[in-house]
Amino acid sequence: MKDFRILSRTVGRLFDGGVVIVFGSAVVLPEVFLKAVSIGYNLGRTPRGVTAANFDMLPQYRVKENVLDRPFKNSGESYSFHGHHEIMLPLVYTLLQKG
Numbered sequence: 001m002k003d004f005r006i007l008s009r010t011v012g013r014l015f016d017g018g019v020v021i022v023f024g025s026a027v028v029l030p031e032v033f034l035k036a037v038s039i040g041y042n043l044g045r046t047p048r049g050v051t052a053a054n055f056d057m058l059p060q061y062r063v064k065e066n067v068l069d070r071p072f073k074n075s076g077e078s079y080s081f082h083g084h085h086e087i088m089l090p091l092v093y094t095l096l097q098k099g
Contacts, residue, residue: 004036011036014072017049021092022067024056024085030066037071050076055088 011033014020022029040047050072054063059082068078081088 004032007032008036008039012040012043012045014050015040015045015047018051020050020052020067022052022054022056022063023089025063026056026060027062030060030062034066034071047072047075052076052078054078054080055085055092056080056082057084058082 020033022033052068052072054060054068056063059080064080068080072078
């Protein structure tokens with residue numbers, strides 16, 4: 001429970017223009033993430049400017065719905081990238097270094 005409270009507090013900070021990046025989590029993380037986001041909504045928070053990105057080898061329903069679409073609908077941008085992690089992770093790192 002302590003871990004979930006820490007996650008919920010951290011996710012709550014995303015409501016003010018945060019960035020969510022998910023690398024290859026198909027089942028558990030999307031479900032827990034959605035629960036943490038719902039706590040923010042239940043506390044009366046309104047998200048704005050949130051950017052969510054998913055990097056995975058295959059498109060996954062739970063990630064699409066519970067991380068990219070549902071949580072911050074109409075309050076930001078979401079992106080889904082598909083490819084092998086050993087290629088995608090170094091590419092993202094390189095792009096962030098040059099940014």
